Amino acid sequence: MASNPQPAVVAANDRIGFFDLQRQQRRIHDDVRARMDAVLVHGQFILGPEVSELEGKLAAFAGVPHAIAVSSGRDALMIGLMALGIGPGDAVFVPAFTFAATAGAVCSINATPIFVDVDPETRNMDPADLERAIDEVIAAGELKPRVVMPVDLYGLPADYEAIGKIAARHDMTVFSDAAQSFGGRAGNSRVGGMAPISATSFYPTKPLGCYGDGGAILTDSDELAEAVRTLRSHGRQGTGDVAVRNGVTGRLDTLQAAVLLSKLTVFEDELEKRDAVARRYDAALAGKVGIQKQPSGYFSANAIYTITLPNREALKAELDARGIGNAFFYRVALHQHPAFAEAPKRPLPVSERLADTVISLPMHPDLTDEEVERVIAAVLDAVG
Ligand SMILES: Cc1ncc(COP(=O)(O)O)c(C=O)c1O
Structure with missing residues (x-):
């Protein structure tokens, strides 16, 4: 052979x-250390200034008004679905060829994943099979089609133009699982701005990765952004201690934001x-x-x-x-x-x-x- x-x-x-990751770290080592030291000095380990600085830079990079940093890519998907009000009885259409977290996030909020086949060449969600899957769910009459969650497999953006049209016909939201694709683009759109709401991951081996778990939600909707900010922090609004919704512990650590600010420079x-x-x-x-x-x-x-x-x-x-x-x-x-x-x-x-x-x-x-x-x-x- x-x-x-x-x-x-x-x-x-x-x-x-x-x-x-070690080769990459050698390139940015001194800068990472300096930024981490700054966090040790100011001591705001949760929602410190590096988190909002990072959010501003991520939003600018993607060309959207809001980026909200969260604890992982999977939590970004789950919190985003919670912000959209998805739950039991709702159908969320996901590709069948992806990492388990895509469907896992859907199950975490007790909605039902509907698997859609992928295109053999791009390996991303096949819009024709999405149409068939939606028709099947409507015909069965048990679940309400609510969200299409394409994945940008291996970093390549999905066909948001075709998928967006199908979703609009059925009054569904497109929620991009961009865990692998931050930094990708198609035409004039950058990942993070290709769907009304997108989730990405900063897992260490992702193109933009931190030194632990991390993720972000990007959106152009003020309402969704506000809901996500509340949900990632126990459902509390601002610094108050009253839960206005039932949220999770889903914030990005300040130390990870410091690492990501350094990674963004290269x-x-x-x-x-x-x-x-x-x-x-x-x-x-x-x-x-x-x-x-x-x-x-x-x-x-x-x-x-x-x-x-x-x-x-x-x-x-x-x-x-x-x-x-x-x-x-x-x-x-x-x-x-x-x-x-x-x-x-x-x-x-x-x-x-x-x-x-x-x-x-x-x-x-x-x-x-x-x-x-x-x-x-x-x-x-x-x-x-
Ligand atoms: C397509 C996809 N979705 C979601 C996730 C979950 O991201 P995280 O590991 O940050 O929770 C991953 C991570 O590998 C992924 O590849």
Whole structure:
């Protein structure tokens, strides 16, 4: 299979990490330390000045009036759904091929996830299957279609134009799960401003990641922003101690906001570097394996780079032998997770096929040219 077998043991220095946060940290280390020290000095660990500074910068970056920093991407989805007043009896349409948190957030507020298949080329929610899923829910008459929650898979924005039109016809809200895509864009819209409400994640390996858990909700609605601010802090309004709604402990720590302010100083540059790696992979691998199609005018945040091929186990063995990081994102489609077994059943063939054939390659801004070439060579050798 492989024309160029490698020694079974690869020296630590020669390994290529799937992600490499330590390299990135070396670039910004002094700045991160200085910003963290400033937090230790002022001591406002909850909702300190760094949190509002970060919120202002995130909102400006995305071109929306409001960004509200919260405790994680999943909490951002859950709090956003709470702010929209979603609950039992409501249907929320999610792609079947994504990370578990998308449907998990829907179940957390006792609404019902309805799984929608994805497009085989972009791997994002398929608008035609969304139409079918909505019609099925209406015909069954048990749930009220309320929200469409597309995911920007691997960092590539979903087709918000088509999805927005379908949602509008049914008086539904589009809530973007942009956990993987902050920094992405399509045409003149940036992620965070492509739907009436969006949620992102600052999990450490995300394109904009902190050193713990974190997330944000972005919206152009003053009302939703106010509801989210209240809900993330026990349902209290402002600094008062009266709960006007039942909320959660869902704030971003000030220390994490300090880290993110530092990361933001290099974020644009890192997005360009990620994109350069992805386009080199595309150029070398297109036609040999399946690659994610980027519609014209779209810019992915390139959180994860994923190819498809029939015999991914052989490629995995080759990558492992050469010390090259890899992962299956995602190995199981969401409707096949035991946690979501009660969701209404529908055919989801593309999601199931992707789950059987995907394998993700190293992707981070600090990959060297030589490392990218080694990854490409390993894939080409393995696929013959
Ligand atoms: C598509 C998607 N949605 C939601 C989440 C949840 O984000 P977090 O890990 O910050 O809770 C993730 C995180 O990996 C994700 O990839």
